[in-house]
Amino acid sequence: MEGLPLIGHLHLLGRILHLSFQTLSTKYGPIVFLRLGMVPAVVISSLELVKEVLKIQDANFALGPYLTMGEYNYNFRDIGFVLYCDYWKSMRKLCATELFTVKRIESFQAYVFHVVMQILMSKPFFEYREHEAEMSSKGKDFKHIVFEITEQMLQFHISEFVPAFMRRIDWKIQR
Numbered sequence: 001m002e003g004l005p006l007i008g009h010l011h012l013l014g015r016i017l018h019l020s021f022q023t024l025s026t027k028y029g030p031i032v033f034l035r036l037g038m039v040p041a042v043v044i045s046s047l048e049l050v051k052e053v054l055k056i057q058d059a060n061f062a063l064g065p066y067l068t069m070g071e072y073n074y075n076f077r078d079i080g081f082v083l084y085c086d087y088w089k090s091m092r093k094l095c096a097t098e099l100f101t102v103k104r105i106e107s108f109q110a111y112v113f114h115v116v117m118q119i120l121m122s123k124p125f126f127e128y129r130e131h132e133a134e135m136s137s138k139g140k141d142f143k144h145i146v147f148e149i150t151e152q153m154l155q156f157h158i159s160e161f162v163p164a165f166m167r168r169i170d171w172k173i174q175r
Contacts, residue, residue, distance in 0.1 A: 001028065006162060009033030021045070037161025117142070 003009045011019040012034075021043045024032050030046035042061075044050050053061050098104065117125045119140070125139030135143070 003035040006037065008039075008161070010036055010161060038163055039161050120128050 001009070004011060013022065013036075021032075022045070024034070025043060025045035030044065030049055032043040032045075034041045036044060044053060117123060121142075123138060125136055125142060126134065
């Protein structure tokens with residue numbers, strides 16, 4: 001399957017990506033190689049192959065694509081955007097063994113937002129009244145901003161798939 005210059009196989013993808021990938025894997029098999037713009041990508045739709053890639057061959061497949069938002073998150077040092085390197089290995093180990101265990105997450109649920117906001121911003125985001133906590137107006141504003149940023153990060157950005165000199169065509173990044 002031939003891709004087009006500069007856009008690769010982007011023209012084969014519809015608005016709902018997982019359905020597009022399912023259609024391609026039904027037509028071409030459990031492993032499909034695509035060029036998303038200038039970015040090579042492999043779509044794997046077999047459970048056995050996914051286990052092989054994520055568990056056994058993870059170091060070979062750990063280098064993810066360039067994501068525009070990674071540049072704006074501590075230059076790819078943020079936990080969600082870190083590039084494969086020794087730092088990535090140590091972050092992954094720390095997260096797997098200390099931060100994201102079931103026991104740890106359950107212990108954090110009750111108060112983590114309040115504590116993190118106190119540490120990061122030195123501002124309380126909850127008001128306590130008669131043994132009940134209610135989110136303050138500043139807390140609601142901050143929550144809205146976090147949801148807006150998350151929504152922006154999850155959107156499709158053409159600049160992630162084209163050569164660097166063409167990244168300015170992505171009008172959504174300015175926002």
